[in-house]
Amino acid sequence: MSVLVYTESEKGKFKKAAFEVASYAKAVADLLNTTVTAISVNAEGADQLGTYGVTKVLKVSNSSIENFNVDTYASIVAQAAQHETAQIVIVSSSADSRYLAPVLAVKLNAGYASNVVAVPTSTAPLTVKRTAFTNKAFAHTELTTNNKIIGLSNNSFGLVENPIAAQVEEFNVDLPVSNITVKSVDKAANKVTIADAEVVVSGGRGLKGPENWGLIEDLAEVLGAATACSKPVSDLGWRPHSEHVGQTGKPVATNLYIAIGISGAIQHLAGINASKVKVVINTDPEAPFFKAADYGIVGDAFEVVPKLTQKLKEFKAQNA
């Protein structure tokens, strides 16, 4: 009856989100007086999960499932849940996990709560706090089924160490046939993604044109940040759609969000509000973003941002 956590990896290495869901799973297991079992696919270094309180790792190794496939992976997690008689499964908020969770829910006949931001407020019935109305509010949701899936919102719990020696078990699975065939994957190498980033640097229409995006990229590089943009910027084709954040774009829940030349329309703020610290740089002191930010500079991006980038370089060099 352990708590099962699906720990994602990429090219054999666990993602940071895997350690976060493991930390969270440990907190949930403590509430229920049980232990955490992790399921991993083609990942090395299972012992790392022990650092975050995982007692047992079910390790699936199979070169025929290098690419994520929703049917295959949901089936693997379901088999692990059955093997462990786990009634609670925890997943992250990555694109793949959000894809997998509802399919898994049907396989396990489980209720699923997504965008969960804290440890359950009650275990019987299991009640969780989740964001709703694209971050404009929270909902307290009870899962009324025997089996339950919790989707943890990224960066909402953080990493919590609870070192233990994880026991690793090779796990053999039956692979279902899937009707979906992956033809190609097109992924920028070595680029921090919005979903995984701890810092996001975002530009709006105030930057005047795509030719000025060097400003955003230089700042992002010093911070190890992902780049993002407001909706009109992607609609105008200045930046790819995949960078559009907000209510109708990607949600952002980072530690630090820096908005440059973005007015702060309600739809933009709704999507980024879950970020912990927000900084705005805008020429207009009346821009709504100043009401939503923690720190603000009233100033011209073309003057302020290069200076900020330079100063941060110096700061990073000193604090390296």
Add this chain to the structure above:
Amino acid sequence: MKILVCISHVPDTTSKINFTEGDTKFDTNGVQFVINPNDEFGLTRAMWFKEKQGATVDVVNVGGPETEPTLRKALAIGADSAIRVNMPATDGFAVAQQLASVAKDGAYDLIIAGRESIDYNGGMVPGMMAAMLGKAFVTNCVGLEIEGNTATAVREIDGGKETVTATLPLVIGGQKGLVEESDLKIPNMRGIMMARQKPLKVVEPVDVNNASATNKFEKPAPRGAVKLIDADNIDELINLLHNEAKVL
């Protein structure tokens, strides 16, 4: 080709969110309801299949009578007929079961839903429906072509895109990219007139079981005022981010 587009009826993106009855219910007072933006992209793509490939397009919503204007809008945009399953939509699992039942009865080749709804943001109904139907499912879909019995879909993944193929029938979780913002149609007078004549069928729900209950809502705590830093004092910003906010 028979297409079903699932339409979620949601508060307009500019809505202020408030709750009533001791924070147990969403306050619809003064709120304008619209087709969920992700569904509007899907519906527009369905219109393209109708025009270019002769598809028929039905739309469906699970909800009370108050959602009918939203379904009429979808008809005005060009859908052929609408179905409303007469049940309040309070639980994703139950909604998915209703939609699966409608989808099964209609023997659709393609079911287009949205990546997520912007009200309860479950991001769960389409995947659950697909799994209940035992059909292939692609979400975060930003491109979709159909040739004969084969669909080629582009899925947004973290940090990039993935192209997949699947044989129909297929369930899609769509979003912007399926069509561009500029392709979205505002219903014209003729569309609105025609929509009045199109069938809007109300069906009673099948027996289903709920998997969740939302008992209470909460608004985020009011935030403190922004700290303004002089544009000539960048060091102060770095200092605050490092020592106060502890994010550097």
